[in-house]
Amino acid sequence: MPDSRSSCRPAYRAASRFGAMALVMGLATGCSAWHHTPEQKMAHELRALQQAVPEHVTDPARAARLSEAVRGLDADLTEFRREFTTMREDLRAANARPDATRAELEQLIDGYDTRRKALRTRVLARHAEMIAATTADEWSALAKHERKALSAAME
Amino acid sequence: MRRRNQRGQALILIFLGTLLLGGAAGGAHGLFSAHQRHELRKHIEATVTDPVRREALDLTLEAMEREAAHRSSEQAAVEKELFDAMARHDTAPVVFDQLTSRADASNSASNRTVMDLRFQLREQLTDTQWRSAFASKVKSVPATVRE
Numbered sequence: 498m499p500d501s502r503s504s505c506r507p508a509y510r511a512a513s514r515f516g517a518m519a520l521v522m523g524l525a526t527g528c529s530a531w532h533h534t535p536e537q538k539m540a541h542e543l544r545a546l547q548q549a550v551p552e553h554v555t556d557p558a559r560a561a562r563l564s565e566a567v568r569g570l571d572a573d574l575t576e577f578r579r580e581f582t583t584m585r586e587d588l589r590a591a592n593a594r595p596d597a598t599r600a601e602l603e604q605l606i607d608g609y610d611t612r613r614k615a616l617r618t619r620v621l622a623r624h625a626e627m628i629a630a631t632t633a634d635e636w637s638a639l640a641k642h643e644r645k646a647l648s649a650a651m652e
Numbered sequence: 653m654r655r656r657n658q659r660g661q662a663l664i665l666i667f668l669g670t671l672l673l674g675g676a677a678g679g680a681h682g683l684f685s686a687h688q689r690h691e692l693r694k695h696i697e698a699t700v701t702d703p704v705r706r707e708a709l710d711l712t713l714e715a716m717e718r719e720a721a722h723r724s725s726e727q728a729a730v731e732k733e734l735f736d737a738m739a740r741h742d743t744a745p746v747v748f749d750q751l752t753s754r755a756d757a758s759n760s761a762s763n764r765t766v767m768d769l770r771f772q773l774r775e776q777l778t779d780t781q782w783r784s785a786f787a788s789k790v791k792s793v794p795a796t797v798r799e
Contacts, residue, residue: 592786
């Protein structure tokens with residue numbers, strides 16, 4: 498009499514292998530979707546802001562002003578992320594040296610802070626430009642996208 | 653237990669506004685992220701056995717945690733005001749000036765405190781301990797804007 502468990506084994510093994518592969522692939526694709534980089538999130542939010550402009554601002558001249566401000570914001574936030582990453586790497590490398598002086602660390606921090614404040618001025622000018630190109634109602638629909646883009650840039 | 657709670661709070665705090673407000677991850681706070689402070693403490697616990705030195709080091713690490721928590725709570729308050737102001741269409745430009753000036757003053761004071769603590773910690777460790785603490789654990793942590 499054939500062993501029913503033995504006859505089931507190949508099918509069981511194949512199903513197990515398929516299940517395991519599906520799980521691995523699912524995790525891999527799922528994980529990549531969950532773990533977007535801050536740059537990806539920022540780009541996504543800026544795209545959403547850019548796409549929301551013609552939906553909420555029907556006047557073509559004002560919509561063009563807004564789109565230009567969003568492109569500027571994109572460039573500024575990208576520059577900020579680059580500045581921040583460089584500063585953090587330089588600062589940690591210097592900090593790891595036992596002979597690093599206070600003046601040396603302060604110079605790194607002050608240099609970064611000066612560049613950050615210049616970028617902040619630009620970002621707030623972009624914000625003012627967006628406010629000037631919208632009505633209160635239009636802005637209430639767009640503001641959440643600006644906030645999300647700024648938050649993503651600072652992750 | 654209190655120390656563990658403080659450490660936990662510092663680890664879970666999320667900082668926004670680094671670009672606009674300076675932030676807890678920028679400036680001198682960038683010297684030690686929450687993860688790095690946690691790893692540094694573990695490294696010190698594993699390598700410094702002298703109880704007197706350990707106590708002094710603990711006090712410095714505690715002060716670092718307190719400053720990070722203080723900075724982040726200040727930051728969270730200003731950040732909320734700033735983002736609320738940005739969401740309103742009728743916010744006067746002077747409001748942004750006031751908020752960023754307030755954040756800059758607070759950053760400046762906090763940076764000085766963190767820098768003092770960094771050099772206090774440096775005094776409490778030998779060259780070899782400092783190098784090994786940062787080379788083996790702290791240096792490998794990836795950079796993030798949020799702490």
